[in-house]
Amino acid sequence: MSRCYLAWAKDERIREKGADGGFVTATLVSALETGFIDIALVVAKKSVYEGIPVLTSNPEVVKECAGSLHGAPINLTKYVVEYAAEKRIGLPTKPCDARGIIEQAKRRQVNLDNIFMIGLNCGGTLHPLRMREMAADFYGLDPDSVVKEEIKEGKIFLVSKEAGGKEKETAIKIDELEQKGYGRRDACKSCVTKIPTSSDLACGNWGVPKGEEKKTFVEVLTAKGEAILKNAIDSGYVCIEEAPGEGIEMRRKIEAGMQKLAESWKERIDEVNALSRSGRFDFYVDALKNCIHCGACKEVCPVCACEKEAKCLDMNDERDSYAISMYNVLRIFHLMDSCIHCGQCEDVCPVDIPLTLIQRRFSERMQRHLGYTPGMSVDEKPPLYETELRWNAESMMK
Ligand SMILES: Cc1cc2nc3c(=O)[nH]c(=O)nc-3n(C[C@H](O)[C@H](O)[C@H](O)COP(=O)(O)OP(=O)(O)OC[C@H]3O[C@@H](n4cnc5c(N)ncnc54)[C@H](O)[C@@H]3O)c2cc1C
Structure with a gap:
């Protein structure tokens, strides 16, 4: 069974600036200063409406980036893949960051041994x-x-x-x-992964007793999590105490409540469920007809592991003559088993295609059918990646 602690930064300035106990920042700072990691990936506040990812080996920059930004819905996966695949890196991971990284590891784009995922619980982000x-x-x-x-x-x-x-x-x-x-964004409202259980640690405020607000609730999930925590304690950067039983129970209850709410949102925002089969077809054609093939959705997608120049998606300058372009159709199929429904594609779409809804509508059904939830466990192979399709197309069309 995993172990749970209340933890906080010993440095009062980090603790004060941190979202909760400053544990995440202090752990990354200690890992950099002791050479435990080469580089950290954090999020710098530009305003309450904007956060930008920063890759740094400077502990002072990490300290500056303490705190949680709810209006920064970025996914950090691509930055790890593109800029730090060879480095020992530590980073805060919301559930969708961790899930993206796990899927990229399965596609051999990153080496998980080098990546320390300090998970953040996530109730959601705002656009x-x-x-x-x-x-x-x-x-x-x-x-x-x-x-x-x-x-x-x-x-x-x-x-x-x-x-x-x-x-x-x-x-x-x-x-x-x-x-x-x-x-919150639609993708977040309907997301049921609120605690990043595929990270090495899971940190949050759920379960911190009233009156002890400047502490972070930390669950240790892997041996790597254990190692980076031990490094932070041994080097004198963080303090911990056992999490109280009632705190553990409170956190579990809040998570369950949030998951129930997310399930109810799925129903509410799935307007296409209510349509007839031909109505659904019209909905997809209408939604996708404005695509300009800019490729932004592919560029930000945390689970797309195609090479940049890959022609696999037929992204020519000119659109093909189908009502729905092959680019969209192939992307829908391509992401069937790997889409984590993070909504990055929709956020960047210049013509406002409801891509989260469309991708979820197809991939969630496929994932349920295959019994596979992407990004949750490194041991589960993506079913469509290395084995043959074993599903009945007719059953998917119902
Ligand atoms: C969008 C969001 C929603 C959250 N929702 C919940 C919740 O519902 N329940 C709960 O228990 N906890 C939630 N958390 C986690 C909580 O806010 C704290 O981050 C966590 O308790 C760790 O606190 P700390 O003081 O140790 O972290 P800090 O020391 O403050 O470190 C936080 C780290 O997260 C980075 N960061 C800031 N914003 C983002 C972002 N948008 N994406 C990725 N990294 C970021 C910072 O750069 C910093 O490195 C959420 C966090 C975020 C970012």
């Missing part, structure tokens, strides 16, 4: 542009005046700087925002 609209429409704020955001107790808190420099905090219930089409 930066929607978040700006939300600040204006629901919070009645000038989006540029918002200096801080936080999600706690089922509410989204925005802190704005008023004239004269005074700060004002406004909170609205997530439920209320989401009923009106704001709040």
Whole structure:
């Protein structure tokens, strides 16, 4: 059975700047300073609406990047594949980051032995542009005046700087925002992987007792997780104590509640489920007809392991003459067993194709049929990668 701790950074500045106990930052800093890893991949805050990935071997930069950004829905997988495949790297991984990395490892794009995934529980991210609209429409704020955001107790808190420099905090219930089409991205609302169990550690605030907020709840999931934690303790960067039984139980209950909510969102946003077969066909044609073959969806996809120049997806300058281009059809089939439904493709689509919904509609059914959930275990082989198709096409069309 995995072990659970409450942990915090010994350095009070890291602890203060950290989202919870600053454990993740202190662990990465200690790993860099002791030569345990060569490089860290973290997220730098540009504003409450923007975070950018930073690869660094400088512990001071890692310290600067402490804290959680909910308006930075980036997936870090591609940065590991493209820039750090040969390095010993440590990084914070939301469940979708960890799942992308695991799928890339199965496709031999990265060596998991070199990667230390310090998992972050994730209730979801917000799309930066929607978040700006939300600040204006629901919070009645000038989006540029918002200096801080936080999600706690089922509410989204925005802190704005008023004239004269005074700060004002406004909170609205997530439920209320989401009923009106704001709040978390659709991909996050319907995601059931809230604790990153395929990472080496899983860190969060669920399970931290009231009154002890400046601590991080840490679950140790692998031997690598154990090793990086031991390195942080032995080098004097973090303190730990056993997690209390009621904290472990509270975390389990919150996770179960969030998963139930996610299942209910799946139904609600699956508008195509309600359509007839011909209605569904019309929906796909209509949604995909505007594709301009820019390739952005493939570029950001954390599970696509094709070479950059690969012609496998027939991305020519000119569109073919089918109602739905072969590019889209092939991508749908290609991702059947590997799509983790992270929504990166939809975020970058310049013509607003509802790609999360479309990919999920096909791949989730296939994954259920194959009994395979991508990115959850390194030991499970992708079924369509090395074995023959063994499914009944007719059953998939029902
Ligand atoms: C989008 C998001 C949603 C979360 N939702 C929950 C939740 O519902 N329940 C829960 O228990 N915990 C959640 N967490 C985790 C929690 O906020 C803390 O990150 C965790 O407890 C570790 O705290 P810390 O003080 O040890 O981390 P810190 O020391 O503050 O380190 C956090 C690290 O995460 C990096 N980071 C910041 N934003 C992102 C991002 N968007 N993607 C990837 N890395 C990022 C930072 O650069 C930093 O390296 C969420 C985190 C994120 C990023």
